[in-house]
Amino acid sequence: MSGAPTGTEQAVTTELRVPSRLGFEKVAMSTAATVAEMMGFSEDRVEDLKTAVAEACINAIEHGNRLDASQTVLVILSIAENTLEVKIVDRGFGTGKKPIQTPNIDRKMHGEEELRGMGMFLIKSLVDEAEWVSDKRGGSYARLAIHLDREKGVSDGASDSN
Amino acid sequence: MEPQTQTKAKVERSGSLAILRFEGDVTSASKEAVLGTYDKLAPETKEILLDFSKVQYLNSSGIALVIQLLMEANKSGHKVQTFGLTPHFQKVFTMLGLTKYTSLHPNELAAKAAFGG
Numbered sequence: 001m002s003g004a005p006t007g008t009e010q011a012v013t014t015e016l017r018v019p020s021r022l023g024f025e026k027v028a029m030s031t032a033a034t035v036a037e038m039m040g041f042s043e044d045r046v047e048d049l050k051t052a053v054a055e056a057c058i059n060a061i062e063h064g065n066r067l068d069a070s071q072t073v074l075v076i077l078s079i080a081e082n083t084l085e086v087k088i089v090d091r092g093f094g095t096g097k098k099p100i101q102t103p104n105i106d107r108k109m110h111g112e113e114e115l116r117g118m119g120m121f122l123i124k125s126l127v128d129e130a131e132w133v134s135d136k137r138g139g140s141y142a143r144l145a146i147h148l149d150r151e152k153g154v155s156d157g158a159s160d161s162n
Numbered sequence: 163m164e165p166q167t168q169t170k171a172k173v174e175r176s177g178s179l180a181i182l183r184f185e186g187d188v189t190s191a192s193k194e195a196v197l198g199t200y201d202k203l204a205p206e207t208k209e210i211l212l213d214f215s216k217v218q219y220l221n222s223s224g225i226a227l228v229i230q231l232l233m234e235a236n237k238s239g240h241k242v243q244t245f246g247l248t249p250h251f252q253k254v255f256t257m258l259g260l261t262k263y264t265s266l267h268p269n270e271l272a273a274k275a276a277f278g279g
Contacts, residue, residue, distance in 0.1 A: 022189065022190065022191070023187075023189075023191075025221075026219060044249070044250065047248070047249075047250035048250070051221070051250070051254065054219075054221055055221065055222055058221060058222075058223070103258055103259065104259070105229070105258065105259030105260060105262055105263065106259075106262070108229055108233070109229070109232065109233050109236060109263060111233070115226040115227075115229055115230055116222065116223060116226045118222040118225065118226070118258060119221075119222045121258075122222055122254065122257070122258075125257055
């Protein structure tokens with residue numbers, strides 16, 4: 001387990017493991033929401049975090065662990081004074097350096113873009129920090145963080161053009 | 163064991179209007195509830211209301227099914243209005259651009275009124 005996400009304070013951590021079965025992302029989502037509420041995050045930030053954590057867990061279950069029921073997804077929540085960091089760890093090889101695509105609704109509506117594949121865009125848009133770290137030996141994680149002293153400004157209609 | 167809550171979909175008809183009321187989770191497991199229900203709409207349907215007021219959990223795979231429904235509705239000339247989304251999912255639908263193909267309304271009355279006439 002890593003140390004504090006930011007600053008010098010000792011982080012308090014909570015860990016849970018969920019099976020690589022779709023639906024169990026809700027367990028991680030609920031836990032993250034509970035911790036964020038305890039820290040005093042506003043309701044809308046908690047909702048943003050819930051969606052981001054759920055999407056990261058779905059990616060870990062589907063792509064990282066390839067729905068292998070014998071593998072678990074490790075979720076580590078680290079609490080520092082103003083920051084909640086969530087790491088979602090799987091056994092896969094990560095996303096590489098693939099850039100995160102902004103979904104284009106017009107292309108989707110015309111069958112020119114995959115209908116799915118919006119999860120990473122949502123994660124990046126809904127939390128203050130998001131990164132994906134890969135280990136060539138297998139094992140990768142998504143790291144998400146939200147800060148109490150920052151209001152996340154989400155721009156609407158990001159995908160309306162082109 | 164199937165951990166995902168089943169999606170329920172109920173259709174209410176009134177003339178050329180069909181209201182699709184979803185309940186539970188809308189996820190990758192909801193294809194039949196979302197697209198199957200749409201496919202079974204009566205041929206005289208012209209306007210569709212999507213009711214998410216009893217949806218407890220919605221993820222990007224579920225939203226992809228909603229986009230597919232909008233895609234099919236667009237091809238068929240159906241007008242679609244949406245209501246009952248939480249403020250968070252109103253924001254998510256807006257971020258993803260779905261509001262270009264369906265307007266979001268706070269309640270059923272407002273959604274119905276948006277069809278005009």
